[in-house]
Amino acid sequence: MAPREGTRPSKRHRESAANKHHKKRKSSSRPRPKSASEGDSSRSSHGLSADALAELNRHNDRQSTNARPRGSIPRPKPEGKSKPRKEERKSKRPPRDDYDDRLQDDEYRDKEWRRQRKKKQRIVSGAILEEGRSRHLRGGAGSYDSLEREKDEAYAWPPPAKNKRKRIWIYSGIGLVVVILIIVVAVVVSKKNSGDSKSSSSSSTSSSSSGGIGSIDPNSIPAGTPSYLDPFQWADTTDFNCTYTNQTVGDLPLMGLFSAWDDSAAANPNVPALNQDWGSYASRPARGVNIGGWLSLEPFITPSLFAYDLSAGIIDEYTLCAHLNASCASTLEHHYATFVTEQTFADIADAGLDHVRIPFSYWAVQTYPGDPYLFRTSWRYLLRGIEWARKHGLRVNLDLHALPGSQNGWNHSGRQGPINWLNGTDGDLNAQRSLDVHDRLSKFFAQDRYRNVISHYGLANEPRMTFLSASAVTAWTQQAYKLVRSNGVSDAIVVFGDGFMGLGNWQGKLQGLSGLALDVHQYVIFNTNQIVFNHTTKIKYACDGWTQQTEQSMDTATGFGPTLVAEWSQADTDCATHLTNVGWGNRWTGTYSTGNASTDILTPRCPTTDGRCECGDANADASKWSASYKQFLLMFAEAQMVSFEKGWGWFYWVWDTENAPQWSYKKGLAAGVLPAKAYEKSFDCTGDIPSFSDLPEYY
Template sequence: MPPEPPQRDNPERERRRERRYSRDENNDRDRERRRRRGHRATDSDGHLLPRPSPRHHRQSESEHDSPSPRKKRHSHQGETSNRSGSRSRGSAPLSLDSLAKLDKHNAKKAGWGGYDYDEDYLKDVRQKEARMEKERLKVEKEQRKKERELAKEAEGRRRAYESDVAAEEQVRIKREKQREEREQREQSRRRAYTDDEREERKRRYEARYPPSERAERRERRREERRHRTEDKKRRVVSGPLAEEGGVDDEYEYQYMAGKRGGAGSALTEYTDEDLAKRKKIKRILIGVVAVLLILAIIIPVAIMVSKKNNKDPESVASQNADKPANSNLDGISESDIPAGAKGTILDPFSWYDTGDFNVTYTDATVGGLPTMGLNSTWNDDVQANEKVPNLQDTFEYGKMPIRGVNVGGWLNIEPFITPSFFEAYGSKDGIVDEWTLCTKLGSRCKATLEKHYSSFVTRQTFVDIRNAGFDHVRIPFGYWIVTTYDGDPYIKQVSWRYLLRGIEWARQNGLRVNLDLHGAPGSQNGWNHSGKQGVIGWLNGTDGDLNAQRTIDIHGQLSQFFSQPRYKNIVTMYGILNEPRNVDLDTDAVLKWTEKAISTIRKNNITGVLVFGDGFMGLDKWQGKLQDDDNLLLDVHQYVIFNVDQLSLDHTDKLNFACQGWKQQSKRSMDKTTGFGPTMCGEWSQADTDCTQYINNVGIGTRWEGTMDTGNASTSILDPQCPGGKSCSCGEATADAGQYSDAYKKWLYQFAVAQMLSFEYGWGWFYWTWDTEKAPQWSYKKGMAAGIMPQKVWDRGFDCPQQLEDFGKMGLPENY
């Protein structure tokens, strides 16, 4: 029981003390006033203790009684201010925390528990200050960035203005030169006349015009010559000559006098004072024009900066149409990112796009690959459509047809899919693939490609794929998604988090994923979509074995990562390597490497379907090879345009080959007595020519028109390969899909459906590809929009009949 407070003789003082230490916790107004009031030490009876004397280095009255805890926190520990403003070393003043503790101690001695407010108040203030400081730094950062951008824009406008002025001057000089050349030609022509011709011309002229009219015409010509001379001098004075101080004052005096007096008038006398006034006016006008130009630059900049200062960072960021808002960064601080991670792939503040990523920092890895960006939970209770099972249920491969689509040209660049990356360069630049593109761009390659990763495939892409009736997505990528090696210009691991985000978007739409290693170290085929066009350096050449082992190591990391439980239901197909060109490699070495890759992947607990390429050997040649793994799938890619024999078929025969030829191939390959066994078509398109820009590499012509000059006689095709082999044109094949004839649209639709039907005699198919910048015959999305693809992949309206229509008789030209 607390001791009874001592009695006092002054009742009024007792009442004030009771009001001051009231225990009413509901009195918010009194509590707030109590928080804001400064504190001084008291004795056990509540009386103020005397202030420390100046000789003990007390604080000034203004600092000691300051109501703001922030001021107290900014004071220098161990220093006090004397009256003259200088600082002397001494004992530290009591902090707010110390004063609060002293209050509590004295109150406790007096038998009163007191209010517990000082610590909470200080904590609240510190939190508010931290938030305000964080917000201030963020706003300053955004402001500095915007100011740099505005300054850059202003510099661009200035340079553009100077360029326009220079261009106009060049045009003026060119026109003046042309006029002088015309005059010289005219004078030469006149001098070329003989005396007899001149006499004859004079006689005709005098007979045509009477003497008075001749005199008038002579005077008019003199005036015209004089004005041309004056105009020429005037233009010279207003040009570079004036800037260099080359103005002739005497000429200017005479010229201006003539202008004032009018054409043909006598020159007027001007005094030196008049000339001085004119020069002064000219200088004033030049100054006014300069001020107006400066204001034209400064005012827009000031307005934009002012608008930015009046808006919060999120709203400003959202106005930048070229960059995602990245609003999920608002909840974290850059100080939360360790110093060693700043600017790396683990730093979300260095990412171009943070949408749908978990931006909470983590350095956790699986198989040496970062999990940064992933959420800790996921939901597999999703079904793509009524034709396929829920992700949580088993997809019965071999019984249910795969109906999938590639998202090619996204995480590894292909020139014909995104020609905009290559059109800006000439043949001398040699920009033909991702290797040469990144070499050319240098440090700008990261920003360029990350912007492409962010925009070429989005969340809506997977929604649209699901709505089209697909149930699988094949995602190609290059080895640089995992690592790079000395001398590589590729951007290391930036595409990794976009792959992980794409898989999550596929999950949200019930789409199963086929991972596809599209480019191996050294290039497995020498084609541009492997990353580097030219020599095959995988299993071949000086570094062939090294690159083979590097590819195994990459699979070691990938298979560890994707064997996590979160990927069991979604990553159900795992591609070993896209299109190794076995016909130009040692086939036995490729088989041994494939067996080693399978062993590595299985050892890391990947239990799904493993996919390997046919290597262009022909499906029948895989009978008896690699048949020990029951969950291994042979992948063949079928196109008519890269085979001159198939390319040269007319439209009806091409359609018949799709209906019957590929059907029989699928059936033969699915039979282990005649082929490998499980077989699918991982790539195909509805293109019937190789006319698409860059389809045969950048700067290479076409087989169709006979312009495919590779620089190698053994691979060049310089004779037209369209049916008939004459007058072959790419006109209609490369036209906008909306301009296709009805007969051509009908054929393209039936050709696509026929391939779907034939490949479903195997395990199914993946169309190449979902979207392109220009080529509608290679884009399922553009094909749907043009009416040459089914709106649902299973709703086709065509089946391969016994007798096909004759498209030639329907008016469809065979050579365009």
């Protein structure tokens, strides 16, 4: 039974309280600082005598007077006369409100004190405080000062062991989370650096490939910088390094290129990665496609750029830029930035192709007096296109499609009309200019970064040797070959055009030049006597005639030797808008008017050679083609693939067009008239070929 409040407890009660308090202390995880008397281990652990308790209180009073723990609450001084012991204890304890005001002096202690009070935690200071939990100290001989001193010690810094351990656990947890985050970031950075370090033959590992202009300071671009070096004047900055540099290689700018590259990708599981040897093209032929109409305009590929009245005379890139004048730059760069994207290269690889041929024009390198062409803008897009090809494991055939003076007089050479390359008044000048262009190009592409990705280096697309001196073209080709090799392009196959003079006529010419290959373009629709073949005959011709020609050309006893077909198509008509030049009509319907009676074809050359020859079905959307026509297109394409793989491979003309679905590899895939994977063919020139006898059944 506890003593009544206001009476002094008996010895029995005092000893019972002390014993009870001792047990409580023994179970507590937080030790109480001991007084001098408690520190004597000879004393009984069962309780304290009344004399010992009185001595402890006197000791506490002296300690409070002489020293007060840092941050503790001062001992309140009693006012007025002395009172009896019971009343004196009450007066020494400040009123509740005054006490709370004192705690406001230390916000942290106040918060902790209130928390402790809410939890009804007992503050231990000897047996007399066992029941002192509320506003009154119930029983015992303790003093207010000793209570406050222990509270001060409880809230002083550093905190007691229990709270300290709690904080240690909290801080340790936070530290662990931080360490984990650091490790994760380090792993990500390590993987990125590891990927960069895989860059084949790359001694440069700086620069991110993220591109963009957001972090570039406009003031970092020197005043007067030409547009091709100023990213703030570019129509598109995606995947371009926009950090300004005027550094050049071969007098050609590096602006836009990142310093690191990675040649570890493979186009598909059937071919080696870029940083692995391809092997012999005779045993592993190239399967590629042209990205035509992009950096060298061709009216039938992008007729929207040539949608002018015929009277305006806009028939090629020369006349287009002359007409557009100042707006030529924005018009063409918009085309460069949108007609071909990275997705183009991803789709090419997904189609099972392993090479891309990229036609470009000499004005990517240099322009000359009187040229209206857009200078150098296409150069930057060519370099980005090569990087996208690299990313998707595609090897690149560089094709200089237009040379100074025009090497063939066709619109895709830049200027339709006279051939002034190796011909005419400026023939020799343009021959030298062309060598100068190759001098700069070959120095640039001799860099290590291109050693694995540039597989073919083209000298001149379709030199029209039926109008040019064959010996002059051969001599120029040999001179250009030696220049390119001496400048360091040592691994790429150097490609020269057959010039349309017959494959057999190349036997014995340009021999002894290592890594030189003959480039042949095979079409039936530009030949007046072949376009008239019906579909069955066209397939047989592809299987037999072109196989025979390829094998003849590959044999140095009957032809040049290494031969590849860098252009071909499954198109069986020349109906596509502007295909035969702007406004010239076509052979299929007998409307081919060149302005020269000796080359005009004014009678229909479709298989029936009559009024049933029309272009509506041929130019229709692929979704409207009949099952019979689709069967023909697929067999015709696969027959050519089989034949051209007898040589060093093939490059389909062309990947995509605005319309002209017969010419678009991309549209052909969607229509199911090309194999889903270029290396998987359902027809290999063996077995029966269906008979296509009636023209109406073709479509």
